[in-house]
Structure formats: structure tokens, C-alpha cells
Amino acid sequence: MKFDNIFKISALISSIFVILIPLSILITLYVESSLAINKFGIEFLFNATWDPVKEEFGGLVPILGTILSSTIALILAIIMAFAIAIFITELCPRFLRNFFRSVFELLAAIPSIIYGIWGLFVLVPIMRSYVEPFLIKSLGFISIFKGEPFGIGLLTAGIVLSIMIIPYISSIMIDVFLLVPSVFRESAYALGATRLEVIKSVVIPYTKSGIIAGIILGLTRALGETMAVTFVIGNLYKIPKNIYEPTITIASSLANEFTEATTDLYLSSLFYLAFVLFFISLIIISISRLLIYRLQKWERESF
Numbered sequence: 001m002k003f004d005n006i007f008k009i010s011a012l013i014s015s016i017f018v019i020l021i022p023l024s025i026l027i028t029l030y031v032e033s034s035l036a037i038n039k040f041g042i043e044f045l046f047n048a049t050w051d052p053v054k055e056e057f058g059g060l061v062p063i064l065g066t067i068l069s070s071t072i073a074l075i076l077a078i079i080m081a082f083a084i085a086i087f088i089t090e091l092c093p094r095f096l097r098n099f100f101r102s103v104f105e106l107l108a109a110i111p112s113i114i115y116g117i118w119g120l121f122v123l124v125p126i127m128r129s130y131v132e133p134f135l136i137k138s139l140g141f142i143s144i145f146k147g148e149p150f151g152i153g154l155l156t157a158g159i160v161l162s163i164m165i166i167p168y169i170s171s172i173m174i175d176v177f178l179l180v181p182s183v184f185r186e187s188a189y190a191l192g193a194t195r196l197e198v199i200k201s202v203v204i205p206y207t208k209s210g211i212i213a214g215i216i217l218g219l220t221r222a223l224g225e226t227m228a229v230t231f232v233i234g235n236l237y238k239i240p241k242n243i244y245e246p247t248i249t250i251a252s253s254l255a256n257e258f259t260e261a262t263t264d265l266y267l268s269s270l271f272y273l274a275f276v277l278f279f280i281s282l283i284i285i286s287i288s289r290l291l292i293y294r295l296q297k298w299e300r301e302s303f
Contacts, residue, residue: 029278033271035264044272050237052260057269059276061237065154065247066277069229070222072158072243077165077218084166085173086199101174108167116231119160124151124232127159132244147242150234155243157233161225165218172217176210177203209292216288220281226251250277 030037036044040057047058088100128151139145180203188198204211234246235256248256250273261267 026278029271029275033268033275035268036272037268037275039265040269040272044269045276048237048239052257052263052266055263055265057266057272059250059269059273061239062248062250062253062273063276063280064239065233066223066249066251066280068154068240068243068247069157069161069233069249070219072155073161073165073222074215074219076159076162077169077222078215080162080166081169081173081214081218084170085177088174089177090195090199090203101171105167105171107163108171112164112225112228113231115160115164115228119156119228119232120152123160124156127151127156136244144242147244150244150246152232152234153244153246154233154240157229157249158243160228160232161222164225164228165221168221169214169218172214173207173211176207176214179210180206212288212292216284219284223277223281223284224251226255230255250274 036057040047044057044059045063046060047056048060049056049058050061051057084104088097088104092100128149132149132151132155135145136147136149184202184206185198188202193201229249230252233248233252235248235252236246237248238245240247253273254270258267258270261270
């Protein structure tokens with residue numbers, strides 16, 4: 001009994017500690033950004049000017065850069081993650097499954113700065129010379145695809161981010177796909193369903209909650225990525241007119257300028273950006289939890 005009490009107290013303390021960590025981060029960010037909050041207020045979120053000399057700061061450009069780069073990354077990563085998960089769970093021979101899975105998950109162990117260096121010296125020249133000119137020629141009639149091939153910019157950052165978050169999304173998808181009872185698949189095949197129909201009508205509906213959880217995990221990872229994006233996004237305080245132009249994200253802004261903030265208002269504005277990023281992540285996680293809860297509730301009511 002004594003050991004049980006010690007275990008319960010230790011578990012309780014650990015749980016409280018985990019809750020206190022994000023709370024302390026939130027309080028710290030708010031206190032440090034209070035000067036900028038009081039001076040700029042909510043208008044900070046809609047002001048595109050960032051001028052340390054005149055001490056006029058607005059977070060619109062890095063906020064948009066963060067959202068746009070993460071959106072591009074998420075779209076590309078979802079497509080690739082689905083393909084990888086379906087291949088490993090439905091198409092790959094069983095004796096090769098662990099090998100391919102280990103190779104894909106190895107991507108998660110590569111440091112982000114390595115992705116940044118690779119993106120700068122390998123991906124950027126390819127984007128500038130081949131990919132972006134092809135997109136401009138093929139899809140230039142659409143405004144977001146019309147522009148100049150910079151190489152360094154929003155699209156390149158989105159591609160690098162997508163490669164980084166694929167292992168997080170695909171690993172969860174693989175796990176939940178493997179949890180589908182074999183009797184479900186066998187029953188569908190017995191009724192004459194094709195492999196594609198089994199995936200579309202059995203596997204994906206059964207694992208919706210897990211798929212969404214994996215996507216949200218990848219998205220939150222993309223939102224806070226710093227070094228890899230800093231290398232390839234251009235770090236320019238400018239709202240991009242197309243997906244090729246350089247811009248900046250919140251994380252890149254913090255990494256580039258934190259040591260250069262020589263005034264209290266400058267430093268407080270950077271903390272304000274961090275405060276906004278924290279809330280963006282919090283909102284996304286809250287929405288995902290609500291969505292997963294409703295899906296699970298719908299599944300219980302359906303069955």
C-alpha cells in the first residue's frame with residue numbers, strides 16, 4: 001500500500017508538472033510581450049510594417065508566411081503520407097514492411113539544419129532552374145503561379161517542410177491502418193470489393209480519428225520549424241504575391257532577430273510574435289481535439 005501511495009503521488013506530481021510547463025510558457029510570453037501589446041494592441045496582427053529603426057512593428061507578414069508555408073507543406077505531406085502508409089500496409093510484401101518503414105521514419109531523425117543546408121544547396125537550384133519555370137509556363141494563367149523563379153521563397157520552404165513532416169504523419173497513419181481488424185478487410189474482399197474500394201470504404205473510414213491526429217501533429221511540427229525554413233524562405237518582410245516570392249515566418253523572424261533586438265520595444269515585439277505562434281498552435285490543437293471527439297462520438301452512435 002505504501003508503494004501504491006508513492007506511485008499515485010508521483011503520477012499526480014508529474015501530471016501537474018506537465019500542465020504547469022505550457023502555463024508558465026504562456027505567462028512568460030505574455031509578460032515579456034506586454035509592452036508591445038499595450039503599444040500596438042490587436043492592430044499588430046494586421047500591420048505589415050516591420051521597421052526596427054522607427055520602432056514600428058507589425059506581425060502580419062511573418063504570420064502569413066507561417067500559415068502559407070505550413071499549408072503548402074501540409075498539402076504535399078498528406079498526399080505523400082497517404083501513399084506511403086497505403087503502400088506499407090496494403091501493397092508492400094510483409095517481409096519488407098519493417099525495412100521500408102524504418103527508412104521512412106529515419107527522415108524524422110535528421111536534424112532540421114541538415115534539411116536547411118540540403119534545401120539551400122540542392123533544392124533551391126533545382127526549383128529555380130527547372131520546377132518553378134515549369135510551373136510558371138504551365139500554370140502561369142493562375143495568379144499565384146505567375147511570377148519569377150527565385151528558387152528561394154515560399155514554395156521551396158513548403159517543400160522542405162513537407163519532407164520534414166511526412167514521417168510524423170505517415171508513421172501514425174501506418175499504425176492506425178494496421179489496427180483495422182483483418183476480418184473487415186476479408187469481408188469486403190469476400191463481397192467482391194477491389195483493393196482500392198477496401199482502402200476507400202473500409203480502412204480510411206475506420207481510421208479517420210487517427211488520420212486527423214497524424215495530420216495535426218504534422219501541422220504543429222511545421223508551424224514551429226525554424227532552421228530549415230530560415231535557410232530557404234528568403235527572410236524578407238514582404239507579403240508574397242505568388243508562391244515563389246521570398247517571405248518570412250514567425251520562427252525564422254525570432255531566430256534571425258532575437259540577438260539583434262537592442263531596444264525594449266523591439267524585443268517585446270518579438271515576444272509578441274512568439275505569443276501569437278503559441279496561440280495559433282493552441283487553437284489548431286483545440287480544433288483537432290474537438291473534431292476527433294465528434295468523429296469518435298459519431299462512430300459510437302453509428303455502430
